[in-house]
Amino acid sequence: MLRRHFITAALAAPVVLRTHAARATEAVDVELVLAVDVSRSVDNEEQEMQFKGYAAAFRDRRLVEAMSRGPIGSIACTFFTWSDWNIQEMLVPWMKLDGPQAAERFAQAIDAAPRRTHLYTSISGAMDYAARLFGQGFEGTRRVVDISGDGINNSGREVGAAREDALNQGIVLNGLAVLDRTPPPPGLGAMQPLDExxxxxxxxxxxxxxxxxxxxxxxxxxxxRKIIREVAVAPPPGPLVERATV
Structure with missing residues (x-):
């Protein structure tokens, strides 16, 4: 009797295991990853401007309307900071945003997130980390990474290789380049303009x-302006480069 019970349980076990292993994904119009630079070139005041800027964007009525107009009527969004090739910090896990209340919760999570600064600037590390975040509970008709920063890649692997890997996965990479008005230190040499x-x-x-x-x-x-354009249901053809000034 004991052996018969063991055999029965063993045969049933794989079914139970598959049931628990299966992870349902929820359809959304866009999966949007927000990747924010916190390298040492971003001082405390500038970092606070970034965080407040993202939080304010999700409180903007125009953004809430844009993310609700798709066929599904919702997006999924997550927020992390990055610096060195091996330093990425998830601050706001994936959240479904389908109206003003959900958008406000996301904004509040950004407000409450810790502010930390590290050393180097690894855009390639941010790309690699962001690419691994997709498919975690949501499935979007578009997968978009929004990378904001104020410097070029100086840590980790070559940025072109990371970009190619992301593009091969069907990920769209958008950028928000912050131009530093501070002149470079003497002797640093000419550098390619950040927007280029x-x-x-x-x-x-x-x-x-x-x-x-x-x-x-x-x-x-x-x-x-950037996120409103990113979550639009059918983004109209727009300029390759847009500029925002005070």
Whole structure:
């Protein structure tokens, strides 16, 4: 009798295991990953401008309307910070946003998130980390990564290789380049303008675009316009590069 019971349980066990292992995904119009630069070139005041800018964007009535107009009427969004090749910090896990109350909860989560600063700037590390976040409970008709930063890649692997890997997965990479008005230190040498760098080496995929903020004072305006365009149900053809100024 004991052996018969063991055999019966063993035969039934795989069915139970498959049931628990299966993870349902919920359909949304867009899966949007927000990747925010917290390297040492971003001081405390500038970091606060970034966080407040993102939170304000999700309190904007125009953004709430844009994300509700799709066939499904919702998006999924997550928010993380990045710096060195091995430093990415998830601050707001995936959340479904389908109206003003959900958008406000997301904004409040950004308000409450810790502010930390690290050293280097690894755009490639941010791309690699972001690419692994998709398919975690949601399935969007579009997968978009929104990378904001104020410097070029100086840590981790070559940014072009990371971009190619992301594009091969069907991910759209958009950029928000923040132009630093502070002159570079003497002896640093000529560097490619950041907006050109982001346009040529960071963004990519169908409908990808770059938003340029003229200093962190323009960040809030830039991020509002950028996310509204990203979550539009059928993004109209727009300029490859948009600019926001105070």
């Amino acid at each position: 760098y982001y346009r040529e080496r960071v963004i990519g995929g169908p409908g990808a675009f770059l938003m340029v903020a003229d200093g962190f004072e323009s960040f809030e305006q830039a991020v509002r």
